[in-house]
Every structure is written in C-alpha cells, then in structure tokens.
Amino acid sequence: MIIRVRFHGRGGQGAKTASRILGTSCFIEGLNVQDSPVYGAERRGAPVTAFTRISDEQILERGYVFDPDLIVVMDPTLLDSPAARVTDGIRKKGVIFLNSPSVTHITKQNIASDFRLVNFDLTNAAMEMLGKPIISSASAAAAARLIGMVKESSLEQAIETELEEIGLSEETIEKNVLLGRKVFSSLEPVELMTEESSRELKIAPLELILEGNGLEDITAAGNSSVSRTGSWRIFKPVVDYEKCTACTVCYAYCPESALTLRQDGKPVIDYDNCKGCLICYRECPPKAITLEREVVAF
Ligand code: SF4
Ligand code: SF4
Numbered sequence: 001m002i003i004r005v006r007f008h009g010r011g012g013q014g015a016k017t018a019s020r021i022l023g024t025s026c027f028i029e030g031l032n033v034q035d036s037p038v039y040g041a042e043r044r045g046a047p048v049t050a051f052t053r054i055s056d057e058q059i060l061e062r063g064y065v066f067d068p069d070l071i072v073v074m075d076p077t078l079l080d081s082p083a084a085r086v087t088d089g090i091r092k093k094g095v096i097f098l099n100s101p102s103v104t105h106i107t108k109q110n111i112a113s114d115f116r117l118v119n120f121d122l123t124n125a126a127m128e129m130l131g132k133p134i135i136s137s138a139s140a141a142a143a144a145r146l147i148g149m150v151k152e153s154s155l156e157q158a159i160e161t162e163l164e165e166i167g168l169s170e171e172t173i174e175k176n177v178l179l180g181r182k183v184f185s186s187l188e189p190v191e192l193m194t195e196e197s198s199r200e201l202k203i204a205p206l207e208l209i210l211e212g213n214g215l216e217d218i219t220a221a222g223n224s225s226v227s228r229t230g231s232w233r234i235f236k237p238v239v240d241y242e243k244c245t246a247c248t249v250c251y252a253y254c255p256e257s258a259l260t261l262r263q264d265g266k267p268v269i270d271y272d273n274c275k276g277c278l279i280c281y282r283e284c285p286p287k288a289i290t291l292e293r294e295v296v297a298f
Pocket of ligand 1: 259269280
C-alpha cells in the first residue's frame with residue numbers, strides 16, 4: 001500500500017513545509033515516508049509543488065508524483081494556470097482538496113477522471129489564527145485527516161518538530177498547532193483507493209512537463225510583460241490615496257514593476273501584473289496600502 005499526495009501552492013504559502021509536516025506525522029505513526037518539493041527560482045507567488053509518499057512498506061519510487069491519490073490545492077487560482085498542471089494525473093475516485101469556501105468552480109475544469117472533492121477555507125482559518133495567509137500547518141492537517149492514518153497528537157508533534165526546525169517562535173508554533181487542530185477536527189477521513197491494480201498510471205513524459213502548455217510563461221527570458229502574474233494573487237493591495245504621502249517606497253520595492261507613479265508621485269497598481277507578494281503593503285511607511293482578499297468568480 002502506498003499513498004501519494006501532491007500539494008500545489010504558491011511561493012510563500014508553505015507547500016514545502018506542508019509536505020514535510022504530513023510526512024513527519026506519518027513517520028511518527030510508524031510508516032515509511034518520503035517528501036520532496038519542486039519549485040523554480042525563488043519567487044514569491046510562483047507555483048510550487050510538493051510531494052509526500054506514505055507506505056507501510058519500503059518506498060522505492062522517487063521523484064514527481066504523477067498519479068496522486070490526494071491533491072491538495074492550496075490556492076484555487078492555480079486551477080486556472082496551465083503551468084501549474086494542478087489536476088494532472090488525478091486517479092479515478094481520487095480526492096482533490098481545495099482551500100476554498102466553495103467548490104463550484106472546479107466542475108468547470110477539464111478533468112477526465114472522476115474524482116471526489118473536499119473543501120475547507122484554510123486561508124480564512126489561518127488569517128483568524130495567525131493573522132497571515134500561511135497555510136503549511138493547515139494544509140498538512142487537512143491531508144493528514146483525509147488520509148485517515150494520522151492521530152491528532154502525531155500531527156501536533158509533527159507541526160512542532162518541523163516549525164521548530166525552521167526557527168519559528170514558540171508562540172507562532174503554538175498558534176500553528178491550534179490551527180492544525182481546528183482543520184483536523186473540521187474534516188473527516190476519506191477512503192482512498194490504494195490498490196495498485198486499480199491504478200491507471202499515465203505518466204506524463206518529462207518533456208511535456210518541461211515544455212507543457214504555459215510553463216514557458218515562467219521560464220522564458222524577457223517575458224514578464226506577457227506573463228500575467230496578476231492571477232497569482234491571494235490578496236490584492238489597494239492604495240489609500242488620502243493616507244499616501246507619495247514617498248515612492250512601494251514603487252522602489254515592487255519586484256514586478258507593477259507600480260507606476262502618477263503626476264503627483266502617488267502609485268498606481270497594475271493589477272494584471274501585480275502578483276500579490278505584498279511587499280508594498282509591508283514596506284509602506286504610513287500604512288497607506290490595505291489588503292482585499294481575492295475572490296475567484298466563475
Ligand atoms: S504591487 Fe505590491 S503586491 Fe503587487 S507585485 Fe508589487 S510589491 Fe507585490
Ligand atoms: S509606500 Fe505608501 S505612502 Fe509611499 S508612495 Fe507607496 S502607498 Fe504612498
């Protein structure tokens with residue numbers, strides 16, 4: 001028996017840490033585990049993929065999980081990104097977990113296999129508990145609960161271990177434990193089809209992964225004007241022109257050059273290209289930039 005989990009998130013959301021927490025919680029349960037991430041150059045907001053394999057036997061597979069039993073979609077806007085290939089390979093009767101208050105829009109996706117959908121608004125839970133949209137613990141908790149092989153105490157121990165390792169404060173770790181507990185207790189396990197004989201293994205050739213539709217949007221040189229990173233946002237920065245002092249700090253800091261200046265020196269945000277990294281929000285001296293959560297409308 002082997003369970004394959006694939007996390008899809010954006011740089012800064014905690015996909016890599018989520019896969020580690022899930023792996024560690026299963027390891028505490030005495031299972032064999034393996035976790036690994038795939039991401040490009042350091043770029044907040046860019047698609048990130050991470051994998052966890054869990055088994056009661058030795059795991060001989062390595063690399064990309066092409067045919068997951070469970071896909072954890074940490075940011076629903078990734079469903080619209082061909083580059084992210086979020087739903088690729090989902091097994092018949094596999095499970096897609098969506099970090100969203102609603103699941104209606106995924107039915108528009110062109111997914112051949114039948115699958116089951118589960119959703120929970122992890123971002124909202126994280127904002128309430130942590131004050132930030134970082135959902136590593138919440139995503140790991142969702143996956144741990146859905147696969148049904150992890151006790152709550154093992155999840156909590158795994159969150160503490162992994163977050164200590166990356167140097168978070170005791171207070172932040174405690175909040176993450178509470179967040180994980182909340183998500184864990186809000187979901188129910190799902191039955192995963194783990195028999196290898198039922199597996200319809202359709203491994204995408206590597207060249208397809210590397211040259212797949214849309215992936216060059218990210219990797220090709222000099223393409224920032226055609227790559228609409230506006231779809232990456234989870235939160236949208238909004239300038240309050242009453243408070244803005246035209247200091248131009250946001251203009252200087254924006255890594256996407258998504259800000260231009262008006263005649264009066266105050267910034268205008270190009271929402272087609274603002275990727276939602278929120279550096280401008282953090283750096284603005286008079287706190288003249290506020291946040292609005294993006295809502296995907298279909
Ligand atoms: S406008 Fe702000 S949030 Fe958008 S890309 Fe620039 S710094 Fe990041
Ligand atoms: S950093 Fe803040 S105050 Fe300065 S120009 Fe930008 S929005 Fe205005």
